[in-house]
Amino acid sequence: MSPSDYLYLGWPSGPVYLRVRAKGLWVGMLLALAALLLAGLALGAGALELSHAQVWQALLGEGPARLGAVVREWRLPRVVMALVVGGALGMSGAIFQSLIRNPLGSPDVIGFNTGAYTGALVTIILLQGSYFEIATGALVGGLAAALLVYLLAYRRGIQGFRLIIVGIAISAMLAAFNTWLMISASLESAMTAALWGAGSLNGITWDKALPSALFSLVAMVLTLLQSRRMALLEMGDDSASALGVPAERTRLQLMSLGVVLTAAATAAAGPISFIALAAPQIAQRLSRSHGTALLCAFWVGALLLLLADYCAQHLFAPRQLPVGIVTVSIGGLYLVWLLFRQSRLASS
Amino acid sequence: MTSARLSVVHPVPDDASPQHTEPAPARLRGQHLRLGYGDRVICPQLDVRIPDGSFTVIVGPNGCGKSTLLRSLCRLITPQAGQVYLDGKQIRDYPARSVAQQLGLLPQSATAPDGISVLDLVSRGRYPHQSLLRQWSPQDEAAVQAAMQATGVADLAGRAVDELSGGQRQRVWVAMALAQETPLLLLDEPTTYLDIAHQIELLELFRHLNRHTGRTLIAVLHDLNHACRYATHLIAMREGRIVAEGAPGDVVTADMVEQVFGLPCLVMADPISHTPMVIPRGKVHLA
Numbered sequence: 001m002s003p004s005d006y007l008y009l010g011w012p013s014g015p016v017y018l019r020v021r022a023k024g025l026w027v028g029m030l031l032a033l034a035a036l037l038l039a040g041l042a043l044g045a046g047a048l049e050l051s052h053a054q055v056w057q058a059l060l061g062e063g064p065a066r067l068g069a070v071v072r073e074w075r076l077p078r079v080v081m082a083l084v085v086g087g088a089l090g091m092s093g094a095i096f097q098s099l100i101r102n103p104l105g106s107p108d109v110i111g112f113n114t115g116a117y118t119g120a121l122v123t124i125i126l127l128q129g130s131y132f133e134i135a136t137g138a139l140v141g142g143l144a145a146a147l148l149v150y151l152l153a154y155r156r157g158i159q160g161f162r163l164i165i166v167g168i169a170i171s172a173m174l175a176a177f178n179t180w181l182m183i184s185a186s187l188e189s190a191m192t193a194a195l196w197g198a199g200s201l202n203g204i205t206w207d208k209a210l211p212s213a214l215f216s217l218v219a220m221v222l223t224l225l226q227s228r229r230m231a232l233l234e235m236g237d238d239s240a241s242a243l244g245v246p247a248e249r250t251r252l253q254l255m256s257l258g259v260v261l262t263a264a265a266t267a268a269a270g271p272i273s274f275i276a277l278a279a280p281q282i283a284q285r286l287s288r289s290h291g292t293a294l295l296c297a298f299w300v301g302a303l304l305l306l307l308a309d310y311c312a313q314h315l316f317a318p319r320q321l322p323v324g325i326v327t328v329s330i331g332g333l334y335l336v337w338l339l340f341r342q343s344r345l346a347s348s
Numbered sequence: 349m350t351s352a353r354l355s356v357v358h359p360v361p362d363d364a365s366p367q368h369t370e371p372a373p374a375r376l377r378g379q380h381l382r383l384g385y386g387d388r389v390i391c392p393q394l395d396v397r398i399p400d401g402s403f404t405v406i407v408g409p410n411g412c413g414k415s416t417l418l419r420s421l422c423r424l425i426t427p428q429a430g431q432v433y434l435d436g437k438q439i440r441d442y443p444a445r446s447v448a449q450q451l452g453l454l455p456q457s458a459t460a461p462d463g464i465s466v467l468d469l470v471s472r473g474r475y476p477h478q479s480l481l482r483q484w485s486p487q488d489e490a491a492v493q494a495a496m497q498a499t500g501v502a503d504l505a506g507r508a509v510d511e512l513s514g515g516q517r518q519r520v521w522v523a524m525a526l527a528q529e530t531p532l533l534l535l536d537e538p539t540t541y542l543d544i545a546h547q548i549e550l551l552e553l554f555r556h557l558n559r560h561t562g563r564t565l566i567a568v569l570h571d572l573n574h575a576c577r578y579a580t581h582l583i584a585m586r587e588g589r590i591v592a593e594g595a596p597g598d599v600v601t602a603d604m605v606e607q608v609f610g611l612p613c614l615v616m617a618d619p620i621s622h623t624p625m626v627i628p629r630g631k632v633h634l635a
Binding site for chain 1: 385386422423424443444445446447448449451452453455456457458459460461468471472473475476480481482483484485486525528
């Protein structure tokens, strides 16, 4: 690669000077553009078909008030949350796959999603909680499961493979506990819980969306600030330490950020699998770059979830599917392919 | 084996005799170090000084604690007792980044991320000199180019690290450590897994760096003859203790090798470099 593969931003001797891989930057921009175009499409689609001009008018607050309400109050929060939740899951997956150095090391495989679901179930079934209490319950559940996995896997530092195994074990135990909660609950709470557990953006409003979105955005900014350290940590703890990155502390910070991202996403939309697993892999394949991998993972995740939600809403219209069902169906196939490919790599 | 040091070669620090000369200045030193992992103590009590400007090589049998010592000198493990000092100040009191500006490390095991290019990897060595907003500078560019020139990997800049041969890959890692531009550079078994030609090539490079850039190098090596040939200062360890240290020509004797490695041998002058050369006797040839 020649120096022309890099883009230099800023002033060589000024306060700001950055060097980025050009390809990663372009791929990120194209993904963002695609996601925004799809968002425009999603805002216009539905029982009330709107033209691009009408959508644009409604977004600017012009045109008929009725259309404005449909676009701004009903469709926009859903589209924005699809982007934010998808992006958060994509980034969270990128963090874990980088720290664990294994494409299977995504939060939905190692039990954080299941923990969040347990938290939500406990709130719904045992405490009969409201929407925000459920969201808080999911957040607490995800964090508690993550902490448990971390402590059980800790032995003079964290080793990726042990974390995956412990995560899978905890995940299985929590899943059994979740099933027990469901069958011992009243029919009504069990239905609420099942609906929540499918993972859906149906009926999301600004009120419900904002807290989780704010959490996600803060965690994303903090993660991006750590992105260079994350890349150095991939070379092993010794190399990272030699370059002035405190390995164990950085790993703990990044892991906490990843857990917060997953938990915030789960609190808003329920457990949505596959995005955290696939988005970082797709992003890496597209950009072939390291420094910009987090941003690309964000946009791939956002695009994937928006696409899945679009399908869930319109594929079997007027019947709406929970988006979690769409991602789980695609995700299952992807996981089979990933396992197949890994075992082939391992045997060759 | 007894823990007694060879009195002939080892300077006794407490000795107040008049002929005792001032030790060479040492920016990096360890005092009363007890090193180990958990309950397992590897070095019970150790004092070490790395003379400035030297090419110090630590030798000793497997498990003698040489890598442990090296790792403690660059803060990868915290001593259970005692302190490592850099410029007279406890090394653990410095921010991680300041240490990384003074002290580089070529670790024994480093993983190159999938598909990373040589140029990208070498550029990572500049991290301690960069900040969030100033992630690149003309000095960074110059240091990376110089490091790739010095190690002969400039032509490979665009190649992926995982496509390279073992020797090339090791030189890329050395280039990354050089790009860090630290006055002190620690090398943990840098020649392991390389064939003899690549080993010599790398050691020649280290000697060149030591002589012509004034860097202090500290290496753990397995091959005693390589150590004798390239080191300016040799530290021989056994069972967690320093048994002998000094210039190879002064320190390496048949007695010392037998004491440290338990290997009966003959020590002769290397016909080319005139440094000591260790020739194992072996049982079969003892008629």
